[in-house]
Amino acid sequence: MAAxxxxxKKNGGWKNVFRHWELYAMMAxxxxxxxxxxxxxxxxxxxxxxxxxxxxxxxxxxxxxxxxFKFLFGTRDxxxxxxxxxxxxxxxxxxxxxxxxxxxxxxxxxxxKLPKKVxxxxxxxxxxxxxxxxxxxxxxxLSSDSGFINKSLGTNINWYMTAKYWPFIFVIVNxxxxxxxxxxxxxxxxxxxxxxxxxxxxxxxxxxxxRIWHVTLPGLRPTIITMxxxxxxxxxxxxxxxxxxxxxxxxxxxxxxxxxxxxVYKGLMLLNDVGRSAxxxxxxxxxxxxxxxxxxLVVNKVxxxxxxx
Amino acid sequence: MKKxxxxxxxxxxxxxxxxxxxxxxxxxxxxxxxxxxTLATYTDEAVAEVETAINEYIGEKYNLQVNLEYVEIGxxxxxxxxxxxxxxxxxxxxxxxxxxxxxxxxxxxxLDITDYFANASEELKNTFTEEEIIxxxxxxxxxGLVRKYQYGGHATAVLNKEIVEEMNIDAKSxxxxxQLEEVLYQVHxxxxxxxxxxxxxxxxxxxxWTQIADKAIGxxxxxxADWGTTELKSLFETEGFAEFCKYTNKWYKDGLIMSDxxxxxxxxxxxxxAGSAFCTLHNGDVDPLDELYPNTxxxxxxxxxxxxxxxxxxxxxxxxANSAHPEEAFTLLGAMYTDPEFATLLAYGIEGKHxxxxxxxxxxxxxxxxxxxxxxxxFAATATxxxxxxxxxxxxxxxxxxxxxxxxxxxxxxxxxxFGFFYDTxxxxxxxxxYANLEDKYxxxxxxxxxxxxxxxxxxxxxxxxxxxxxVLADTQAALDEYLANK
Numbered sequence: 001m002a003a004x005x006x007x008x009k010k011n012g013g014w015k016n017v018f019r020h021w022e023l024y025a026m027m028a029x030x031x032x033x034x035x036x037x038x039x040x041x042x043x044x045x046x047x048x049x050x051x052x053x054x055x056x057x058x059x060x061x062x063x064x065x066x067x068x069f070k071f072l073f074g075t076r077d078x079x080x081x082x083x084x085x086x087x088x089x090x091x092x093x094x095x096x097x098x099x100x101x102x103x104x105x106x107x108x109x110x111x112x113k114l115p116k117k118v119x120x121x122x123x124x125x126x127x128x129x130x131x132x133x134x135x136x137x138x139x140x141x142l143s144s145d146s147g148f149i150n151k152s153l154g155t156n157i158n159w160y161m162t163a164k165y166w167p168f169i170f171v172i173v174n175x176x177x178x179x180x181x182x183x184x185x186x187x188x189x190x191x192x193x194x195x196x197x198x199x200x201x202x203x204x205x206x207x208x209x210x211r212i213w214h215v216t217l218p219g220l221r222p223t224i225i226t227m228x229x230x231x232x233x234x235x236x237x238x239x240x241x242x243x244x245x246x247x248x249x250x251x252x253x254x255x256x257x258x259x260x261x262x263x264v265y266k267g268l269m270l271l272n273d274v275g276r277s278a279x280x281x282x283x284x285x286x287x288x289x290x291x292x293x294x295x296x297l298v299v300n301k302v303x304x305x306x307x308x309x
Numbered sequence: 310m311k312k313x314x315x316x317x318x319x320x321x322x323x324x325x326x327x328x329x330x331x332x333x334x335x336x337x338x339x340x341x342x343x344x345x346x347t348l349a350t351y352t353d354e355a356v357a358e359v360e361t362a363i364n365e366y367i368g369e370k371y372n373l374q375v376n377l378e379y380v381e382i383g384x385x386x387x388x389x390x391x392x393x394x395x396x397x398x399x400x401x402x403x404x405x406x407x408x409x410x411x412x413x414x415x416x417x418x419x420l421d422i423t424d425y426f427a428n429a430s431e432e433l434k435n436t437f438t439e440e441e442i443i444x445x446x447x448x449x450x451x452x453g454l455v456r457k458y459q460y461g462g463h464a465t466a467v468l469n470k471e472i473v474e475e476m477n478i479d480a481k482s483x484x485x486x487x488q489l490e491e492v493l494y495q496v497h498x499x500x501x502x503x504x505x506x507x508x509x510x511x512x513x514x515x516x517x518w519t520q521i522a523d524k525a526i527g528x529x530x531x532x533x534a535d536w537g538t539t540e541l542k543s544l545f546e547t548e549g550f551a552e553f554c555k556y557t558n559k560w561y562k563d564g565l566i567m568s569d570x571x572x573x574x575x576x577x578x579x580x581x582x583a584g585s586a587f588c589t590l591h592n593g594d595v596d597p598l599d600e601l602y603p604n605t606x607x608x609x610x611x612x613x614x615x616x617x618x619x620x621x622x623x624x625x626x627x628x629x630a631n632s633a634h635p636e637e638a639f640t641l642l643g644a645m646y647t648d649p650e651f652a653t654l655l656a657y658g659i660e661g662k663h664x665x666x667x668x669x670x671x672x673x674x675x676x677x678x679x680x681x682x683x684x685x686x687x688f689a690a691t692a693t694x695x696x697x698x699x700x701x702x703x704x705x706x707x708x709x710x711x712x713x714x715x716x717x718x719x720x721x722x723x724x725x726x727x728f729g730f731f732y733d734t735x736x737x738x739x740x741x742x743x744y745a746n747l748e749d750k751y752x753x754x755x756x757x758x759x760x761x762x763x764x765x766x767x768x769x770x771x772x773x774x775x776x777x778x779x780x781v782l783a784d785t786q787a788a789l790d791e792y793l794a795n796k
């Protein structure tokens with residue numbers, strides 16, 4: 001093993017690049033995108049520590065220390081937005097994962113290529129719809145005058161004025177919109193599981209449930225861990241469209257719709273203060289980074305093979 | 310031989326071109342971008358046509374070229390905030406209705422034009438009143454030129470014409486909320502299937518504050534007072550707000566106001582025009598609203614014309630601090646107020662194509678064209694252009710002379726006694742954000758009548774207390790009292 005590694009190292013470097021140039025060429029667009037989109041703008045994080053002046057630009061603006069971060073914590077809304085952002089994300093991660101896995105397994109259990117393809121297309125469609133369009137679809141269901149739900153149930157609930165329903169509405173909408181994409185990722189893993197394992201299980205007399213429990217789910221474990229770790233990295237972010245557009249920015253729902261992103265957007269629109277928005281983004285990234293490291297550390301302790309790094 | 314002849318001809322043309330004194334190509338001129346919000350729909354082709362016509366005119370007269378950047382009014386602030394971080398913006402419109410001028414200045418977004426204005430032509434300087442110069446200034450420095458329009462507005466309502474005629478309603482005789490209420494109940498009884506009353510825009514019940522409260526005092530977003538007083542209060546504790554919301558809450562409970570008012574995404578006037586609603590409250594001005602909105606009738610004045618601090622110049626034109634050509638940008642800005650030919654081309658489009666002048670010299674749509682079909686859209690959205698007073702009077706106007714009419718209006722309008730007072734909130738931005746969220750949470754819900762003010766007032770007061778509202782208000786009051794004492 002050590003000898004192989006040494007050999008690879010010896011033959012590595014540019015020689016290796018030339019030998020496998022096709023692979024590097026395939027990687028290049030992604031790498032360039034990553035550098036331009038994710039790494040180059042990092043220099044702009046300095047805005048979070050500046051009193052941004054449009055005329056002076058990023059480098060000419062005065063330093064502001066940590067004052068841009070204060071507004072995230074300095075008001076009575078701080079607890080509300082952090083509670084909502086974290087709370088919704090945790091529920092989304094749990095419900096989204098369970099639902100997506102269930103759908104992936106159901107897809108795998110289907111026989112016939114055509115139904116599988118048709119179902120995959122249909123469950124992916126909501127993922128491709130803009131949140132603005134989703135907000136109108138939701139309105140068609142929830143309008144108090146002419147909404148599908150009130151008309152069907154004969155009720156007269158004013159959904160956009162009643163905050164208690166919205167945590168459930170958000171979970172349902174988020175699930176409907178995102179499960180298709182996630183379930184296809186899990187489905188791709190499921191079909192990659194060695195079929196010999198299933199055949200052996202059948203020979204051993206395992207029922208369908210037992211095969212799912214003892215073969216499919218363990219096979220999905222690395223993907224579940226990776227997907228969850230990625231989701232954990234974004235628990236301080238929220239889908240702005242979901243929390244702003246879908247409830248139509250109704251004031252009476254603010255207690256359950258104010259997440260960090262919504263609060264920052266409103267602050268930005270009110271004061272045009274780019275520094276505070278950058279500070280919020282920086283805070284979200286750092287928290288996400290720490291959470292990913294922590295979660296990965298835990299995975300590393302429990303199941304080293306499935307840790308990300 | 311043919312080639313030689315061609316080469317010779319080209320050389321001669323080049324020499325002639327070089328020696329020609331007046332031929333300045335568009336490429337040699339400074340090109341400026343001009344950002345304008347629009348209320349109307351337009352086509353890119355029509356804008357390009359008008360842009361070409363404008364460039365022909367201003368190229369010759371000012372040695373300038375312009376790129377017209379139209380943005381739908383709802384997205385305009387967002388668009389210019391982003392564009393102003395770069396040098397993409399030269400001259401731009403901006404709104405100050407919610408006291409944003411202080412943000413633009415504090416963030417270094419607008420160019421200080423004090424010196425340019427001081428050295429400008431007398432014609433330009435005389436265009437603006439003292440109040441208008443105050444409205445576009447902060448700390449005695451000038452940052453823009455206000456839109457020439459009337460100060461403030463009155464409160465009115467727009468009614469569906471077919472129902473008005475059918476029920477024989479004398480719309481102009483409706484001059485109080487009680488009279489309006491009587492008509493609303495009659496219509497609700499006869500037409501229970503349409504909305505009797507809808508918000509003016511999305512979930513905002515009305516844009517007219519003249520019957521509610523004096524707002525934006527000190528150019529802040531939190532200081533209000535009842536009209537005729539200078540005692541600062543929270544919006545929710547003003548008498549005018551309580552009075553107004555009593556009506557709307559009653560109407561909401563009785564099913565007169567659309568029950569989805571809080572999640573409404575449409576303009577009230579569109580619903581009234583389409584016949585899906587009977588009435589919407591509206592801010593009125595010198596132009597009759599029933600001419601602006603087809604199939605509608607405007608009521609009488611529900612509350613007299615008043616102007617809050619940001620009503621004078623609530624829409625202004627200035628120069629981006631990042632403009633690479635500030636001097637040329639000021640020339641363009643000045644021309645928008647002093648050159649009627651340029652202003653008309655910009656506002657109405659090309660004569661004969663987008664508008665015509667009739668035999669009375671008044672502007673109207675070309676035959677067969679309407680607000681919906683005219684492709685430039687400027688004629689339908691003149692309210693967003695810089696100088697309303699130098700444009701040809703529209704055929705629909707009730708006056709002969711726009712300038713005289715506006716001057717008469719401005720002389721009669723009740724301007725807030727706090728006009729000119731500025732309270733600096735740059736060290737209170739956390740409070741300003743928290744307050745804005747709190748107001749957004751309750752304002753539309755109460756104003757549309759969806760929630761009764763009395764039911765939520767204790768909760769609101771407690772939330773105001775928790776964000777330190779009353780301390781900030783006391784400081785603002787002290788500063789206002791000092792300002793008024795020194796005035």
